[in-house]
Amino acid sequence: MTGDIAYAGKRHEYDAAGLWLDELASRVGCTAADIQMVPGNHDVDRDQIKGLTEMMLAAIGNEGEAKLHDFLEEAVAREVLYLRFEEYRRFADAYQCPLDCSGNSSAERRVELADGRAIRFVRLNSALICSRRKAPGVRIVVASPDLPPKAHRGRKETACDVLFTRTQSRIAQDVASPTEPHRGRSLSA
Secondary structure, eight states: OBSOSSSSSOHHHHHHHHHHHHHHHHHHTOOGGGOOOBOOGGGSOGGGOOTHHHHHHHHHHHHOHHHHHHHHTSHHHHHHHHGGGHHHHHHHHHTTOOOOOSSOSEEEEEEEEETTEEEEEEEEOTTTTOOSSOOTTOEEEEEOSOOOOOEETTEEOOOOEEEOSOOHHHHHHHHHSOOSOOSSEEEEO
């Protein structure tokens, strides 16, 4: 699921989504652990954006990606940024798909398909700096510059699926005219 599981990041929305998702999983024959997800901007509880969180998001908006990385390096600042995802985190944990709250822009999971065949899912949190409102020109980090192939049992995996909340046309537009290079790719919001 590529984001916007809820509308406003509230528990009752995730409870309803969970009922639907469980029914869907049952009908297609997969387990909860087979489901992969990433948060979208509607998975942010904007009621949690106040005080320090607002100041941090404003600083990121004004100073860019370097400021985001400064905040992500500090445990307390990281927790403040991730508080807005409290209900999403509870929901995602129930599907064994935890939100990476360590300050990385992605998390990944390897799924064995058959002997010698696997898929590596890379989940990118492009909603991390969502604020109370849309702010034109705000830049967000969606990925590390390179997602290197991983070695598994002596074999290199040469491809991966990436889940994040950007439309295909927007991704193509961003790739066609990327912004300055950073530790992660920076895209206009």
